[in-house]
Amino acid sequence: MYHPFGNPTPGDLYSNTEDVIRGSYFTANEYGTARNITAYVQCGNTSGPPSIHSVCMIYRKNDNKLIGRTEDTNPVTGASPDWVVYNFTEPYPVLEEDAEYVLVCWSEAPCYLYYDHMVCMSRGRYNDTIYGSPPDPIVWDGVNNNLYSIYCGYWNDTNPPWVTNVSEEPHVTGFGGNVTISADVIDNESGVKNVTVIIGYPGGRAENKTMTLISDDTYQYVFNNTWLVGQYNYSIWAVDNYNNSINRNVRSHFHVSADASISIATLQDSYSGNQYINITDPPNPPEDYTLVDQGLTWDTYYNAITGQNILEVSAGPINYQEEGIWIPINNTLNQLVENHPAYVYGYRSGNNRGLYSAYFKSNAQLDWPVAFTYNKSDDPTVNAVRSKLVGVGYVDPQCNWAYHYLQNVQNSQGQVNNYSITYPGVFTGTDVTWSYGNIGLKEEITLSNTTKTVLQNHLPSQYGLNDASSYLVFIT
Numbered sequence: 498m499y500h501p502f503g504n505p506t507p508g509d510l511y512s513n514t515e516d517v518i519r520g521s522y523f524t525a526n527e528y529g530t531a532r533n534i535t536a537y538v539q540c541g542n543t544s545g546p547p548s549i550h551s552v553c554m555i556y557r558k559n560d561n562k563l564i565g566r567t568e569d570t571n572p573v574t575g576a577s578p579d580w581v582v583y584n585f586t587e588p589y590p591v592l593e594e595d596a597e598y599v600l601v602c603w604s605e606a607p608c609y610l611y612y613d614h615m616v617c618m619s620r621g622r623y624n625d626t627i628y629g630s631p632p633d634p635i636v637w638d639g640v641n642n643n644l645y646s647i648y649c650g651y652w653n654d655t656n657p658p659w660v661t662n663v664s665e666e667p668h669v670t671g672f673g674g675n676v677t678i679s680a681d682v683i684d685n686e687s688g689v690k691n692v693t694v695i696i697g698y699p700g701g702r703a704e705n706k707t708m709t710l711i712s713d714d715t716y717q718y719v720f721n722n723t724w725l726v727g728q729y730n731y732s733i734w735a736v737d738n739y740n741n742s743i744n745r746n747v748r749s750h751f752h753v754s755a756d757a758s759i760s761i762a763t764l765q766d767s768y769s770g771n772q773y774i775n776i777t778d779p780p781n782p783p784e785d786y787t788l789v790d791q792g793l794t795w796d797t798y799y800n801a802i803t804g805q806n807i808l809e810v811s812a813g814p815i816n817y818q819e820e821g822i823w824i825p826i827n828n829t830l831n832q833l834v835e836n837h838p839a840y841v842y843g844y845r846s847g848n849n850r851g852l853y854s855a856y857f858k859s860n861a862q863l864d865w866p867v868a869f870t871y872n873k874s875d876d877p878t879v880n881a882v883r884s885k886l887v888g889v890g891y892v893d894p895q896c897n898w899a900y901h902y903l904q905n906v907q908n909s910q911g912q913v914n915n916y917s918i919t920y921p922g923v924f925t926g927t928d929v930t931w932s933y934g935n936i937g938l939k940e941e942i943t944l945s946n947t948t949k950t951v952l953q954n955h956l957p958s959q960y961g962l963n964d965a966s967s968y969l970v971f972i973t
Contacts (some may be wrong), residue, residue, distance in 0.1 A: 610645055676719070
């Protein structure tokens with residue numbers, strides 16, 4: 498609907514607009530788009546061709562910014578003033594509700610804009626500028642009490658905003674991942690009032706979220722409540738300052754997936770038969786991964802290339818805490834320095850870079866060659882379980898648990914191999930290996946064919962025990 502704002506009453510006084518921008522300010526009562534300005538002027542010669550170029554403009558009062566300029570007009574009124582219409586072309590200037598605008602007229606030759614002198618109403622404005630390109634912003638040379646006979650015709654806004662370029666990034670994310678929803682929303686009349694995204698969860702629940710203007714006409718919302726697997730549908734709804742809303746929401750969707758890739762790393766590239774294989778250590782992340790957070794059994798990385806967060810979960814512990822900081826477990830056994838507390842007690846190798854500490858002496862015949870500290874104590878005599886393999890023999894439960902020693906532990910130098918230490922030949926043809934794992938210390942006793950031959954030549958019955966009911970035991 499067409500509406501005017503300004504002063505539609507013809508004035509009795511007049512001022513020349515030749516190389517002077519003159520006008521008064523008025524308040525727009527609603528949102529709309531300006532279509533023309535009508536001014537009560539006297540100019541031009543009816544007896545000859547028009548030669549006076551004249552134009553009208555709108556300046557916003559609060560910041561003096563040029564809002565719109567009409568087409569140049571050659572008004573011809575003759576000797577008497579008359580109402581002359583100056584038309585705007587598209588895109589039409591946008592008017593805001595309750596905003597104040599200065600409506601002005603300007604000409605290259607004598608043209609007289611009529612007004613009334615209003616006491617105590619300093620609505621008049623003027624600026625001395627040679628006709629041509631209008632100043633933007635304008636600096637007024639003076640203020641007066643002139644209420645000029647000029648008004649603006651506009652259409653109030655009946656068109657809804659226009660929503661385009663709706664997108665989501667990424668289209669598929671994992672648990673807890675961010676999804677950025679974007680849309681370009683344009684309203685060239687009253688302007689955009691607000692933009693809302695309606696997000697529908699798998700299962701039917703929905704919620705409304707207000708989108709934020711980030712640049713020009715682009716609105717965004719970052720959604721992070723991605724803890725349900727499935728398709729999330731969303732739609733964009735927008736309303737302008739004249740409360741026109743889009744007739745049909747623009748719809749799209751994204752997915753939350755629980756698909757995961759599991760990476761397994763071993764401490765060695767290859768293993769021989771019957772070796773203990775540790776698969777709980779996390780693999781080294783690619784170069785474009787940045788470690789974000791850690792826990793006992795998981796690591797979170799940020800992929801700088803894809804912008805995704807990656808959660809890697811292990812079946813067992815992969816990190817341990819030290820002074821409140823999570824540190825990756827390192828299973829490697831190292832030589833102890835001389836000032837280490839365990840070194841004083843004869844321990845020469847060990848590891849305290851995990852959930853527990855373990856220390857080993859150089860020879861299996863030494864006192865307590867293995868110490869396991871269950872609260873990560875550096876002192877193997879405090880909060881520790883110490884172990885020593887003493888001998889091997891038979892025991893017969895059916896003979897009142899009678900037993901017979903076959904052999905005491907032999908002189909054996911420990912051999913450290915990465916995460917384990919082996920004492921070879923602790924008994925004839927028998928090795929013992931201690932391995933430092935993420936969740937515990939493992940002891941393995943390996944019997945060879947040599948041991949088998951020795952046992953076959955030294956049966957329990959040779960020592961007064963029953964062959965059928967006797968057990969081979971290792972004494973610690």
